[in-house]
Amino acid sequence: MSAITVSGDLIHxxxxxxxxxxxxxxxxxxxxxxxxxTMQQLQLKFRVYALDLYGFGDSAKNPNKYTxxxxxxxxxxFMQQLGLPKAALIGHGLGAxxxxxxxxxxxxxxxxxxxxxxxxxxxxxLERRIPxxxxxxxxxxxxxxxxxxxxxxxxxxxxxxxxxxxxxxEAARARKAGQPLPKEFVDxxxxxxxxxxxxxxxENPLQAILNGGSLEALLGxxxxxxxxxxxxxxxxxxxxxxxxxxxxxxxxxxxxxLDTYVLLPMPTVIIHGMDDPIMPxxxxxxxxxxxxxxxxxxxxxxxxxxxxxxxLEDERFFRxxxxxxxxxxxxxxxxxxxxxxxxx
Numbered sequence: 476m477s478a479i480t481v482s483g484d485l486i487h488x489x490x491x492x493x494x495x496x497x498x499x500x501x502x503x504x505x506x507x508x509x510x511x512x513t514m515q516q517l518q519l520k521f522r523v524y525a526l527d528l529y530g531f532g533d534s535a536k537n538p539n540k541y542t543x544x545x546x547x548x549x550x551x552x553f554m555q556q557l558g559l560p561k562a563a564l565i566g567h568g569l570g571a572x573x574x575x576x577x578x579x580x581x582x583x584x585x586x587x588x589x590x591x592x593x594x595x596x597x598x599x600x601l602e603r604r605i606p607x608x609x610x611x612x613x614x615x616x617x618x619x620x621x622x623x624x625x626x627x628x629x630x631x632x633x634x635x636x637x638x639x640x641x642x643x644x645e646a647a648r649a650r651k652a653g654q655p656l657p658k659e660f661v662d663x664x665x666x667x668x669x670x671x672x673x674x675x676x677x678e679n680p681l682q683a684i685l686n687g688g689s690l691e692a693l694l695g696x697x698x699x700x701x702x703x704x705x706x707x708x709x710x711x712x713x714x715x716x717x718x719x720x721x722x723x724x725x726x727x728x729x730x731x732x733l734d735t736y737v738l739l740p741m742p743t744v745i746i747h748g749m750d751d752p753i754m755p756x757x758x759x760x761x762x763x764x765x766x767x768x769x770x771x772x773x774x775x776x777x778x779x780x781x782x783x784x785x786x787l788e789d790e791r792f793f794r795x796x797x798x799x800x801x802x803x804x805x806x807x808x809x810x811x812x813x814x815x816x817x818x819x
Contacts, residue, residue: 476533481552484535488526488553492518496559497800499525500550502568502592503685503720504694504783506532506711509704513565513786516793521800524562526553528573530719532711541722546573547580554584563587563800568594568754568783569723572732579735589744589799591792592783595757596680598730601764606737681724684753690715696752697783704787736765736773742805744774746795748781748788771806 478487489507491514499510507525514523527534528546540549550573554562561584566574571593578585598604685693690712698705736743745765749756756777766773776795778785785792791810798808 478533479553479556481549481556484529484537484540485533486526486529486535486549486553487533488524489514490522490524491515492520492522494521495800496562497521497523498550498554498559498562498564498574499523500564500566500570500573501525501528501531502566502570502783503723504568504690504697504712505708506714508532508711509708509784509787513793513796517797517800520797524553524557524559526550528570528719528723530716530722532714536716536719538716538718538722541716541719543572543576543723543726546723547577550574550577551581560584561586563589565589565591565796566593567591567786569720572723572727575732575735575739578739578741582740585741587742587799587805588739589746589796591746591785592748592751592754593732593745594681594727594729594754595733595745595747595761595765596729596755597758597760598678598728598733600730601733601760604730604734604764606734678729679724679727680729681727682721685720685724690717690720693753704784733761733764737767737769740772742772742774742799744776744795744799744805744808746776746778746785746792748783748785749777749779750781751783753783771804774805774808776808776810 476487477489478485480486487507497517499507499513501507501510506527510523510525514525517523526549529540529549530536530538540546554560564574564578564585564587566572566589568591571590574585574588575590575593578588691709694705694708694712698708700706736745745757747754747757757775762775766775778789778791781789795808795810799805802808
């Protein structure tokens with residue numbers, strides 16, 4: 476068992492292999508443990524890390540840090556403490572939320588992004604939604620703190636990482652109180668897409684799905700009790716603070732998440748089991764929106780006969796992930812079931 480300390484909280488992780496770094500982020504059911512088969516498949520060519528987010532597995536159970544902002548800051552701290560200036564990110568379910576938003580804020584640190592069973596909902600305005608042109612960070616910040624002037628008379632300067640974490644915490648407090656986001660937070664992040672439509676925020680469909688039952692009930696939708704994966708995941712479900720998932724999804728906006736995939740500059744693969752009992756299949760409008768003018772950068776891969784955990788259900792998952800990490804052009808990934816944009 477490996478662990479680091481982040482702001483006084485213990486964060487558990489495991490690592491396997493040698494080579495270019497890959498970071499795996501789990502979903503709302505389970506922990507780092509269900510990534511073991513993936514880590515074993517990749518270890519010969521890559522150094523693979525899997526961590527437990529706040530509230531999950533063997534990491535700290537701290538309700539004050541169950542927001543999406545804190546989980547993103549956790550991933551930031553994790554990569555910095557492990558000496559990873561950049562890494563390919565793979566996120567599943569809830570983890571897809573974390574890695575997607577992390578990639579939006581720290582584009583230079585994420586050369587490739589893969590999301591699995593991500594919450595991709597049509598907000599109802601995609602026909603008239605117009606993402607802004609790609610923009611660079613308003614304020615460029617290095618991935619790691621830079622040397623500062625030293626000495627007794629040197630000014631006290633907050634490191635870029637510390638400044639971002641402070642801004643994230645203030646933003647989380649503002650959201651909770653229903654107040655506008657702090658200007659410092661807005662300045663440090665990539666501008667959101669501009670929408671030509673009703674600016675009212677989209678409804679949050681995740682709350683109805685994940686707050687409507689226990690984690691055990693969600694697990695029961697994914698696997699039957701006599702399946703080996705059910706028993707393995709149930710151990711981690713028992714370790715999960717039930718408040719953690721709801722804290723992370725409280726600020727979810729389906730439209731903003733789709734806009735992010737439109738604006739991200741790195742190659743992105745989106746895998747979704749077509750028989751997923753938790754996350755509905757993305758509709759044609761969603762796929763068209765995220766791939767418009769980006770067919771060589773965003774690759775949707777629907778998997779027929781697969782539920783919520785492709786990494787535990789289908790051997791094709793490992794080949795897709797390996798190709799995603801190795802092929803210079805992700806459009807060359809050979810998958811029979813890949814989605815192709817329809818021309819009108």
